[in-house]
Amino acid sequence: MNKACLLCLWWLHSYLTVQGDNTLNQRMQAFVEHNNTISDSSKSTFLYGGVVRGDSTKKELSLVFTADEFGEGLPVIIQTLKEQKVKGGFFFTGRFYRNKAFSTSIQQLKNDGHYLGPHSDQHLLYCDWAKRDNLLVTKDSFNKDMAKNLSAMKAAGLPIQTPHYFIPPFEWWNDSITAWSKEKGLTLFNFTPGIRTNADYTYPEMGAAYKSSQWIVDWLKGLATIKPNGLNGAVILIHAGTDARRKDKFYDRLEELIDHFKRKGYGFKRIDELLESE
Numbered sequence: 001m002n003k004a005c006l007l008c009l010w011w012l013h014s015y016l017t018v019q020g021d022n023t024l025n026q027r028m029q030a031f032v033e034h035n036n037t038i039s040d041s042s043k044s045t046f047l048y049g050g051v052v053r054g055d056s057t058k059k060e061l062s063l064v065f066t067a068d069e070f071g072e073g074l075p076v077i078i079q080t081l082k083e084q085k086v087k088g089g090f091f092f093t094g095r096f097y098r099n100k101a102f103s104t105s106i107q108q109l110k111n112d113g114h115y116l117g118p119h120s121d122q123h124l125l126y127c128d129w130a131k132r133d134n135l136l137v138t139k140d141s142f143n144k145d146m147a148k149n150l151s152a153m154k155a156a157g158l159p160i161q162t163p164h165y166f167i168p169p170f171e172w173w174n175d176s177i178t179a180w181s182k183e184k185g186l187t188l189f190n191f192t193p194g195i196r197t198n199a200d201y202t203y204p205e206m207g208a209a210y211k212s213s214q215w216i217v218d219w220l221k222g223l224a225t226i227k228p229n230g231l232n233g234a235v236i237l238i239h240a241g242t243d244a245r246r247k248d249k250f251y252d253r254l255e256e257l258i259d260h261f262k263r264k265g266y267g268f269k270r271i272d273e274l275l276e277s278e
Contacts (some may be wrong), residue, residue, distance in 0.1 A: 050190050054234075062270065084259075086268040090114055096119075115271050125172065213248045220236075
């Protein structure tokens with residue numbers, strides 16, 4: 001894959017996260033135009049060695065959820081997925097797994113057959129926001145932090161598979177982090193760039209960076225119609241909880257979102273099934 005194209009795509013994704021809005025169609029079209037410059041000989045898409053999209057020839061997508069500090073949305077998410085008969089992927093930090101307030105929900109996720117994986121222990125920032133090649137952790141500190149995350153999973157009675165899928169904290173990593181993850185038996189992946197559901201953590205006090213749930217829903221539905229191959233193979237990330245200053249919780253729109261894409265002919269796959277060939 002052309003790395004220059006990947007850098008361009010990721011820059012555009014980051015830019016759209018923090019800038020004020022133009023019209024939705026203009027911004028979706030801008031994303032699509034840049035995304036169309038990327039080519040890959042495989043059916044999946046990679047960024048800095050991490051998988052960011054499954055097979056784009058199949059009308060399948062996957063829902064994944066992350067959490068570190070907040071997890072108040074888990075009861076709603078668990079109930080919605082059960083009613084919709086959809087299996088999700090849940091990636092939590094070690095301190096989240098150790099938090100007794102979430103023990104019941106974590107065990108329910110396990111019992112319901114959802115995928116559970118690591119998200120680092122202390123939600124570390126692995127590399128510089130402005131200069132991505134600059135690591136902010138050593139290999140030793142990365143390994144020790146990850147070991148604590150996996151230990152917390154084991155203590156909760158959760159299976160550690162090999163390879164085991166892993167979403168990096170802040171959804172921010174580079175080639176070195178991907179390589180270190182692989183050495184630990186972890187397959188690093190992330191949400192599909194451009195989906196914008198990851199903006200569900202924002203709240204009004206953040207100004208132009210804030211994205212309402214309605215804005216996110218409209219963006220995602222629109223992107224599926226304008227983007228080549230729609231959302232085939234997409235990984236959609238939703239936070240399992242957010243700061244109390246966000247009253248408009250995106251996970252409350254989960255049922256609507258699943259219903260919509262089912263009507264459009266999409267199948268929902270658990271993340272290990274969506275990426276099983278990687």
